[in-house]
């Protein structure tokens with residue numbers, strides 16, 4: 243950020259006549275420097291032939307370098323190839339910046355976004371249907387995106403858009419009445435499993451016309467607000483909600499439910515507005531919105547006059563923009579729903595609710611993700627059952643990590659409560675990290691052995707690395723809070739400098755991950771950080787007992803602080819000993 247400002251000053255001085263040039267500055271891994279400014283070639287093609295004083299990209303590069311204002315950030319600079327301006331960052335400045343972060347807090351390195359409030363619509367399972375691994379992915383990814391925005395000082399409304407409305411409720415309610423004459427007292431334990439209940443009621447619906455008719459009648463009564471039907475509906479929702487909450491609780495995910503039913507009262511006015519604006523047309527008895535270039539229309543009122551998924555989403559956007567004043571609305575679902583969201587968003591643009599340009603706020607973004615596959619390469623399923631119960635899955639992750647922990651000698655020193663807590667942090671952390679480290683658009687293979695391996699790119703490996711850093715600090719016997727006040731960081735050894743520079747880059751990476759909604763960028767950064775710490779710094783720079791002990795302990799603490807912030811953003815609970 244600060245380097246870009248410095249280059250901006252230089253660009254203004256180099257080509258005062260070109261006013262719309264943005265500095266292109268990026269970290270580079272070469273031997274020439276830490277950062278590179280790549281403006282020379284582009285600039286040359288703009289100015290050549292206009293009687294310019296320059297003779298080609300290298301001479302533009304030279305001028306950019308010469309015009310760099312004096313700055314404590316830059317140690318040295320050079321021009322390479324066709325005008326790339328390389329800069330080496332000053333060691334003292336790196337050290338000072340890290341020291342400042344340690345005193346003022348990691349928040350001083352948080353991303354800056356030009357918005358105040360966002361909605362993240364995630365998890366969003368359907369009542370009485372299965373909450374499947376796709377919803378688990380949405381829950382994990384959505385929680386991380388919400389955390390990243392919160393870290394950027396954005397007020398985030400975490401929305402669980404549960405599927406709690408629709409025709410299936412007629413069938414479920416009728417089935418509840420039939421199965422349980424005392425339905426008002428019925429609880430989760432009596433029904434057992436709502437998914438099985440759903441299947442049984444569907445079977446009844448498909449095989450008995452009389453039942454089917456009653457179910458259809460029930461929908462009308464429910465939607466008309468009939469008390470008895472409302473009550474039965476609320477009861478079914480409550481049972482589902484309890485099951486969802488158990489998953490959220492384990493994952494440490496907070497969500498506020500505003501299900502599809504919530505937006506129902508807003509739909510008629512929204513459809514009216516869209517109709518008045520000329521967007522809605524009649525097609526085969528339904529009312530639809532046609533979108534350029536897409537051969538199927540967006541159905542907003544079904545031919546039977548009922549509303550659907552799309553009508554609800556239009557009303558939800560209206561509500562989020564106008565009532566909740568959200569400037570960025572983010573939807574986390576599988577890629578299969580991409581077209582749905584594309585059509586909904588484009589309808590909103592046509593209605594003038596959203597600006598046409600994608601880089602302007604308020605904006606909406608669909609964050610799609612790929613499938614979860616089993617080791618056989620097919621859609622993830624457990625051995626016996628057709629569906630994977632998420633709670634069982636999380637239990638297994640925890641039990642496996644517990645078993646692995648018990649094998650470690652140190653575990654003998656832990657209390658039972660500590661063991662439980664560490665097993666949970668490692669087990670659930672492993673499930674989350676395995677999901678987040680991939681580019682979210684790709685399918686990913688769910689494999690316990692892989693995600694719990696303590697040597698690969700896994701949460702386990704990262705949590706161990708963090709615990710080791712904490713143990714170095716503990717072993718020194720020094721009061722780290724005191725050292726933060728009195729000690730100074732000095733970067734002498736090359737590996738200290740490499741570590742320091744990487745720590746500093748956290749701010750850039752967090753900003754990139756947040757603006758582009760890519761948690762995997764953060765995972766990659768975190769993995770590299772622990773590699774640099776372990777394989778470079780810690781292998782080559784003795785900490786405890788060395789002449790540079792204070793400075794190196796502060797570097798350990800800074801690494802721990804950045805790692806903990808990454809863990810926090812990824813929804814992983816750090817462990818301090820292992």
Ligand code: ARG
Nearest residue numbers: 363366367368403405555575
């Ligand atoms: N309930 C939907 C599903 O399970 C996801 C809802 C996503 N959010 C939305 N506003 N449409 O596929």
